[in-house]
Each structure stands twice: as C-alpha cells, then as structure tokens.
Amino acid sequence: MxxxxxxxxxxxxxxxxxxxxxxxxxxxxxxxxxxxxxxxxxxxxxxxxxxxxxxxxxxxxxxxxxxxxxxxxxxxxxxxxxxxxxxxxxxxxxxxxxxxxxxxxxxxxxxxxxxxxxxxxxxxxxxIAIHSPEHRLLTMLRYYKSTYGPESGPFEMNLTRQELADLTGLRVETVIRAVKELERKGKLSIENHKIVIQ
Structure with a gap:
C-alpha cells in the first residue's frame, strides 16, 4: 500500500x-x-x-x-x-x-x-444472511486475525463486544452468549477479558 x-x-x-x-x-x-x-x-x-x-x-x-x-x-x-x-x-x-x-x-x-x-x-x-451467531462471530474473528494478526499462534482481539455486534449485525447480548459458546467449544479463549483466537 x-x-x-x-x-x-x-x-x-x-x-x-x-x-x-x-x-x-x-x-x-x-x-x-x-x-x-x-x-x-x-x-x-x-x-x-x-x-x-x-x-x-x-x-x-x-x-x-x-x-x-x-x-x-x-x-x-x-x-x-x-x-x-x-x-x-x-x-x-x-x-x-x-x-x-x-x-x-x-x-x-x-x-x-x-x-x-x-x-x-x-x-x-x-x-448475516444465512449463518448462526456463533458462525458469524467466528468468521469475523478469523478475518481480523488473518488481516491484523500473526501468521501463526494466538491473536488477542482489540475489538469490543459492541464493535463485534456492530460488525456482524448482532446484539451485544447475543455476541456475549456466542463468545461463551465458542469458548466452551474450544474455538477461542478469554484472557484478561480479551478474546484470543488461535
């Protein structure tokens, strides 16, 4: 650029x-x-x-x-x-x-x-048109990692829950539930109140 x-x-x-x-x-x-x-x-x-x-x-x-x-x-x-x-x-x-x-x-x-x-x-x-909140959120997180994160290893997101809601067309409460579900499934982790994706 x-x-x-x-x-x-x-x-x-x-x-x-x-x-x-x-x-x-x-x-x-x-x-x-x-x-x-x-x-x-x-x-x-x-x-x-x-x-x-x-x-x-x-x-x-x-x-x-x-x-x-x-x-x-x-x-x-x-x-x-x-x-x-x-x-x-x-x-x-x-x-x-x-x-x-x-x-x-x-x-x-x-x-x-x-x-x-x-x-x-x-x-x-x-x-937004066809996928579940968890899928939408995980796709967005993976996109941000691929754009701004390292090629390998964990990446700590600097996006707030509100920003994630506004990016995906979800409500903040839905984002919070989706994050908890993705954490339960091992797709991401929460460290110091930040979302970390591998």
Whole structure:
C-alpha cells in the first residue's frame, strides 16, 4: 500500500482527530484520500433508532474512504469517526489522481485493497444472511486475525463486544452468549477479558 512518506511527498497533510471526532459524514462528497498514521478509525452507518452498523475498522497504515473517489457518485456511503485519538494523512482527490497514474505499484496495491474490502463485504453479507451467531462471530474473528494478526499462534482481539455486534449485525447480548459458546467449544479463549483466537 502507499506509505505515509509517499503521501506526504505527493502533498498529503497530517491532521489530528481526538476520539469521537467525525472525519466525514455519509452523503458528503469525497474530497480526499485518507490513511491512518496512528490511532483507529471506524466507518459506520446509523439507522433511525441510532443503531450503528460498522462497515470497517482501520488501523495504522490502512487507507479508508477511497471507493467514492473512483465512482460516478462521489458521495461517501458511510460516515467515518476517530474511534481513538488518531493522526490521519489526507491527500486531495486532485493530487491523488495527478500522482497515481505515474506509480503502477501503488495503483495495483490500491486496487488490491479495494478488492479485499469487496471480498470482506461479500463475506459479511453472506454471514448475516444465512449463518448462526456463533458462525458469524467466528468468521469475523478469523478475518481480523488473518488481516491484523500473526501468521501463526494466538491473536488477542482489540475489538469490543459492541464493535463485534456492530460488525456482524448482532446484539451485544447475543455476541456475549456466542463468545461463551465458542469458548466452551474450544474455538477461542478469554484472557484478561480479551478474546484470543488461535
């Protein structure tokens, strides 16, 4: 993926966002390519009752919000918020498209990131539509381990029960029951109140 140094060289600007600060709202026109320098960003949709559905959680080195830069409808399909104090680099859409064609490798990496995100959305849709809460949860945990964890060995999840509920379309109470059932079956363990998956 593009590095922070590349984005700065292309004209990117670092911005600090305290936890809870909105980066952009659903429906706003996409003006920037964003990457997390530090902290954590959550993209989400909210319904009329205030229930959130998390579209993605992004950490250091992850880009986010780029799909509408490439589409006819340039509006963000979800809102983004700093889920922890965060430093984000943003590069204007114009600067992004001025530089990207000159860097084949970066273009390929962005295409791969978008394809991986599309694969994730397809997986989530499939899980929500037909599988049990335990299966949905275990699939999500395995996905996060494969994306952010080590190739082998245990991985401690840094996702809260609420985040897991919002990612899988479940209620928090259902997530708690599913975690206990998966622990009983030996599919995961709880260590210091954190979910650990092998």
């Amino acid at each position: 593009l590095t922070l140094d590349q984005l700065i060289a292309w004209g990117g600007q670092l911005r600090s966002y305290p936890k809870g600060k909105i980066i952009f709202f659903e429906g706003e026109e996409a003006q920037y390519f964003y990457m997390v320098s530090s902290g954590k960003v959550k993209m989400f949709n909210s319904n009329d009752e205030g229930k959130d559905f998390i579209q993605g959680i992004f950490y250091e080195g992850d880009s986010f919000g780029e799909p509408p830069l490439f589409t006819e409808d340039k509006r963000y399909p979800a809102s983004a918020i700093a889920d922890a104090d965060a430093v984000i680099i943003r590069l204007s859409r114009q600067q992004f498209f001025d530089k990207l064609p000159q860097h084949y490798e970066a273009h390929l990496q962005i295409t791969q990131a978008l394809a991986n995100r599309l694969r994730f959305k397809t997986m989530v849709s499939h899980e």
